[in-house]
Amino acid sequence: MMIAESVRFALTGVMANKMRSILTTLGILIGIASVIILLAVGAGTSNAIKTQIGKLGTNVLTVSRQTTAGGRAAGGQAVTGPRSRGTNLTLQDMAALTDPVMAPDVAATAPVVTAQNVTGTYQDATHAVATFVGTTPSYFSISNDTLAAGSYFSDGDASSGTAVAVIGNTVAQDLVGSSVTSAVGQTIALNGQNFVVSGVLAQKGSSGLNDPDDIVVIPYSAAQDKFTGYSPSLASITVQAKSADVMNQAQNEVQMILDARHNVTSANRDYQVRNQAQILTTATTTTATLTVLLGAVAGISLLVGGIGVMNIMLVTVTERTREIGIRKAIGASRGSIVSQFLIESLIISLIGGVLGIAAGYIGSAFPLLGTQPEVQWWTVWLSFLVSAAIGLVFGIYPANKAAKLRPIDALRYE
Amino acid sequence: MNDAVIQLDSVSKIYGKGEAEVRALDSVSISIDRGDFVAIIGASGSGKSTMMNIIGCLDGATQGTYHLDGIDTGTLDEFQLAQIRNRKIGFVFQNFNLIPRTRAVDNVSMPLAYAKVHRKERRERALEVLASVGLAERADHKPSQLSGGQQQRVAIARALVTNPVLLLADEPTGALDTKSSHEILDLFESLHANGRTIVMITHETDVAARANRVVRFQDGHIIEDHRLRDVHAHPVATAVPA
Ligand SMILES: Nc1ncnc2c1ncn2[C@@H]1O[C@H](COP(=O)(O)OP(=O)(O)OP(=O)(O)O)[C@@H](O)[C@H]1O
Ligand SMILES: [Mg+2]
Numbered sequence: 041m042m043i044a045e046s047v048r049f050a051l052t053g054v055m056a057n058k059m060r061s062i063l064t065t066l067g068i069l070i071g072i073a074s075v076i077i078l079l080a081v082g083a084g085t086s087n088a089i090k091t092q093i094g095k096l097g098t099n100v101l102t103v104s105r106q107t108t109a110g111g112r113a114a115g116g117q118a119v120t121g122p123r124s125r126g127t128n129l130t131l132q133d134m135a136a137l138t139d140p141v142m143a144p145d146v147a148a149t150a151p152v153v154t155a156q157n158v159t160g161t162y163q164d165a166t167h168a169v170a171t172f173v174g175t176t177p178s179y180f181s182i183s184n185d186t187l188a189a190g191s192y193f194s195d196g197d198a199s200s201g202t203a204v205a206v207i208g209n210t211v212a213q214d215l216v217g218s219s220v221t222s223a224v225g226q227t228i229a230l231n232g233q234n235f236v237v238s239g240v241l242a243q244k245g246s247s248g249l250n251d252p253d254d255i256v257v258i259p260y261s262a263a264q265d266k267f268t269g270y271s272p273s274l275a276s277i278t279v280q281a282k283s284a285d286v287m288n289q290a291q292n293e294v295q296m297i298l299d300a301r302h303n304v305t306s307a308n309r310d311y312q313v314r315n316q317a318q319i320l321t322t323a324t325t326t327t328a329t330l331t332v333l334l335g336a337v338a339g340i341s342l343l344v345g346g347i348g349v350m351n352i353m354l355v356t357v358t359e360r361t362r363e364i365g366i367r368k369a370i371g372a373s374r375g376s377i378v379s380q381f382l383i384e385s386l387i388i389s390l391i392g393g394v395l396g397i398a399a400g401y402i403g404s405a406f407p408l409l410g411t412q413p414e415v416q417w418w419t420v421w422l423s424f425l426v427s428a429a430i431g432l433v434f435g436i437y438p439a440n441k442a443a444k445l446r447p448i449d450a451l452r453y454e
Numbered sequence: 455m456n457d458a459v460i461q462l463d464s465v466s467k468i469y470g471k472g473e474a475e476v477r478a479l480d481s482v483s484i485s486i487d488r489g490d491f492v493a494i495i496g497a498s499g500s501g502k503s504t505m506m507n508i509i510g511c512l513d514g515a516t517q518g519t520y521h522l523d524g525i526d527t528g529t530l531d532e533f534q535l536a537q538i539r540n541r542k543i544g545f546v547f548q549n550f551n552l553i554p555r556t557r558a559v560d561n562v563s564m565p566l567a568y569a570k571v572h573r574k575e576r577r578e579r580a581l582e583v584l585a586s587v588g589l590a591e592r593a594d595h596k597p598s599q600l601s602g603g604q605q606q607r608v609a610i611a612r613a614l615v616t617n618p619v620l621l622l623a624d625e626p627t628g629a630l631d632t633k634s635s636h637e638i639l640d641l642f643e644s645l646h647a648n649g650r651t652i653v654m655i656t657h658e659t660d661v662a663a664r665a666n667r668v669v670r671f672q673d674g675h676i677i678e679d680h681r682l683r684d685v686h687a688h689p690v691a692t693a694v695p696a
Contacts, residue, residue, distance in 0.1 A: 045567045363554070366553055367564070367568075368536065369551070370565040370612065371540020371569065371616075372536060372568050373532075373533050373537070375533075446512075447539075448507050448512045
């Protein structure tokens with residue numbers, strides 16, 4: 041019964057200065073909402089990355105050139121002929137990796153030749169291509185690609201350098217418009233060179249960090265002829281292991297073969313083997329770190345909101361010193377004064393908390409930083425508890441200050 | 455001694471230290487009987503309010519002992535003192551001291567809330583007491599909607615609502631005009647007639663003349679203690695609620 045009474049007294053206090061109560065509540069509201077939204081963004085991003093890992097498959101290795109000092113030294117003695125940097129990863133290297141005796145765990149390989157700053161044009165439309173790959177048709181199956189329309193190019197096209205291209209959904213949309221399948225058979229220009237679109241890839245969906253549909257794939261020899269200039273070296277070799285379970289064996293086999301061919305050891309390797317899944321795991325870790333940072337920033341705004349509650353409660357206590365004196369004179373105990381003011385700060389912060397949760401939900405309904413935020417249930421409970429805790433922690437000092445006033449001092453207060 | 459509601463023995467109140475020391479009360483002893491109506495008079499700064507605050511348990515004595523209704527208040531902790539203020543004492547202030555923005559009936563019932571009386575009973579009792587001070591019509595008014603005399607009557611209703619043994623009033627008519635003052639004093643007289651123990655500070659001699667006993671203060675001492683009427687001319691105090 042006394043609690044009900046304290047709640048009633050506290051409500052009168054909250055209502056006595058509505059504007060002030062609303063502004064204080066707003067501080068908590070913003071803090072709680074930002075915690076929920078930012079953690080939801082973090083969760084959304086990391087889930088998107090996990091989905092992308094699933095799409096990529098966990099059985100892909102990337103062999104790329106190493107251009108560190110060690111690599112250069114090794115390259116110098118291993119290969120004849122002048123070279124500006126690094127060593128070559130050649131088609132012969134790639135062919136050696138498919139040796140069923142030496143590399144029983146390798147299922148398929150694909151060369152990758154890349155070029156930067158490739159712009160596609162079709163009639164009036166232009167599009168800056170994010171990922172530009174010259175390769176063989178095996179690349180498509182290794183990357184889990186499927187066609188939305190048209191066809192891939194053939195192995196013959198790959199080696200002869202036919203001017204054909206397979207384009208991703210984003211590229212197709214930007215160049216020919218929303219009916220992406222109509223791109224098939226059209227001639228587009230890539231940095232001024234004409235290519236016939238042979239196929240459009242099925243959409244993979246954005247992970248939030250990069251867009252896997254913003255891609256153009258052409259025969260590797262066409263890329264060498266028209267973009268990189270002829271060079272014996274590939275940018276990288278994509279290797280598919282027989283299954284995710286034999287990734288380590290496949291990696292060892294690749295390294296043994298390439299070490300022998302390049303005449304290097306593990307100490308001075310001129311190439312690097314990376315596991316796609318590992319790269320994405322690193323990305324996930326980065327996202328987690330980012331989430332913690334975002335959460336910390338949101339937490340600080342919540343802390344500021346809490347200090348706001350404390351500030352207002354201190355003002356309230358000072359303003360109502362006489363009232364406290366009167367209440368004490370007519371028999372209020374220390375406990376009832378404490379509970380009155382504590383409940384008052386609890387009401388303010390809980391209202392802020394509940395509204396903040398609602399605002400967090402509404403805010404998380406919209407995509408942010410390219411991802412759809414996913415509200416985590418635990419953050420809602422946590423926010424509720426945190427706002428209650430703020431009310432208690434930041435209310436206890438002012439409440440105590442009010443309660444320990446001697447009645448005569450409180451009554452004399454001007 | 456047994457019938458004394460208030461028993462002060464050599465009570466002193468000293469403010470400040472060293473050079474700045476003020477002896478607001480200097481070894482005051484006084485005994486006030488149940489059912490008595492005592493007026494305290496004296497020059498400004500003579501220590502009247504200081505003694506009243508000690509009697510009302512709003513402040514503690516620096517030296518000496520104070521027995522209220524036989525209880526040595528020096529041995530009580532903060533919680534027990536709050537209970538004493540709640541159950542045994544009704545305090546009326548010169549400046550009314552009502553809680554702002556709170557209806558008269560809620561102001562009056564507030565001591566009952568701290569006494570953990572049930573809500574419905576509280577309201578009934580508060581309305582009853584408001585009616586007895588002639589303010590039944592004003593129960594739902596806020597203090598800012600009441601005249602000074604009406605506010606003081608609300609304050610008296612609040613002081614009486616717990617049916618305390620002791621009604622203390624520090625210049626209750628000090629902020630009121632003559633007419634309102636008379637109404638308040640009539641109210642006090644009828645309360646006294648019903649056996650209530652009243653201690654009242656005043657500056658006006660005609661107000662003091664309404665009491666049974668007049669105590670004069672000067673420089674923290676009692677310099678005169680004068681009985682005008684006998685206590686037992688009136689019926690004995692009503693029972694104190696358990
Ligand atoms: N909190 C305090 N600190 C220091 N001195 C005080 C304090 N309260 C009262 N005094 C001093 O104690 C003395 C007695 O004060 P008190 O309020 O009891 O006077 P009073 O008789 O009620 O006067 P008045 O008729 O003006 O109300 C005064 O000299 C006053 O200055
Ligand atoms: Mg005084």
